[in-house]
């Protein structure tokens with residue numbers, strides 16, 4: 001069990017006040033937004049846990065993204081190959097860029113060092129009244145208000161209006177265990193005996209291995225397959241962590257509120273890679289909000305431009321969702337043949353190169369002032 005550092009009892013004083021920006025959720029997306037707002041105004045970051053207290057993923061991301069964000073110190077292990085197992089094949093894909101696993105608390109601390117926002121632990125419960133253009137955020141410690149409010153709270157999208165409940169919503173589900181141990185390979189399993197639609201993974205992180213299963217079908221329970229995969233790999237099924245994972249884009253703005261990361265469905269279908277995209281859209285949003293704080297744009301302009309930026313990725317997300325639906329239908333022997341055929345340097349460089357471009361690491365530093373308008377990336 002993680003050690004709970006969230007303030008309790010008398011330490012949980014009432015929360016009130018007005019800010020320029022309130023960022024709800026202090027994980028990948030929320031911290032990326034706050035980073036872009038450094039020095040720009042009165043920013044409040046809210047999370048129900050202390051920053052980095054609750055790991056929300058297997059924590060594997062392209063190394064270039066971690067380096068671009070100056071998070072390299074948190075890297076635990078780096079991989080230049082992806083090993084894919086199917087029932088009839090094991091194929092090693094040479095990657096054109098490396099993936100690294102990282103330490104979640106350390107990464108969050110490093111990213112948090114890059115903002116000067118105030119931080120409070122509070123459970124965000126909903127959106128309150130709007131007065132003079134300021135939006136009230138209701139929490140279990142009282143209410144705070146700001147004209148610019150960000151929901152980076154994950155798939156529940158608490159500041160949005162329409163209910164989005166599993167298993168009917170477009171959500172995948174993922175569960176993993178974190179046994180101590182080591183391995184040199186980043187591995188995935190596409191195997192219907194494990195999960196009918198989805199995949200299993202083993203992501204080593206120096207002295208622990210993150211072993212889990214994700215199902216694209218929210219009705220399929222992943223506890224048993226996760227234990228099964230851990231057994232197959234002779235790993236202990238200990239230290240569980242899991243969550244729902246969105247696999248469809250949702251509106252990036254609603255009723256004056258901005259959404260980034262899982263709350264806007266920014267996690268990529270098929271691979272369920274959502275850290276890089278949470279950084280990417282979080283940075284894009286932070287840059288828009290900064291323009292408002294600097295007096296170079298109105299909130300309405302920022303709402304329109306950020307929504308358009310997110311929407312402009314719809315086609316790529318739709319294609320990945322199509323692939324997510326198609327891969328489980330491929331007969332295992334054909335999948336084995338196809339994966340062998342695809343394991344060439346030329347193919348992986350082409351396909352993974354396109355995949356990286358959905359949210360390229362150059363977005364972090366693509367301008368001298370490190371905070372360009374998002375359309376600069378669209379034009380690239």
Ligand SMILES: Cc1cc2nc3c(=O)[nH]c(=O)nc-3n(C[C@H](O)[C@H](O)[C@H](O)COP(=O)(O)OP(=O)(O)OC[C@H]3O[C@@H](n4cnc5c(N)ncnc54)[C@H](O)[C@@H]3O)c2cc1C
Nearest residue numbers: 025027028029048057058059060124154174261262274275
């Ligand atoms: C088992 C599993 C493994 C995964 N592995 C990977 C991986 O290896 N690589 C990858 O790229 N993606 C992975 N993903 C997907 C990835 O975890 C998400 O896409 C990513 O975490 C989204 O970031 P986020 O900042 O939008 O949301 P989150 O990381 O979910 O953060 C939301 C934050 O909001 C806070 N919060 C939530 N509700 C409230 C509330 N009511 N009040 C206050 N605070 C609240 C939470 O405490 C949290 O800090 C995995 C997902 C799962 C489930």
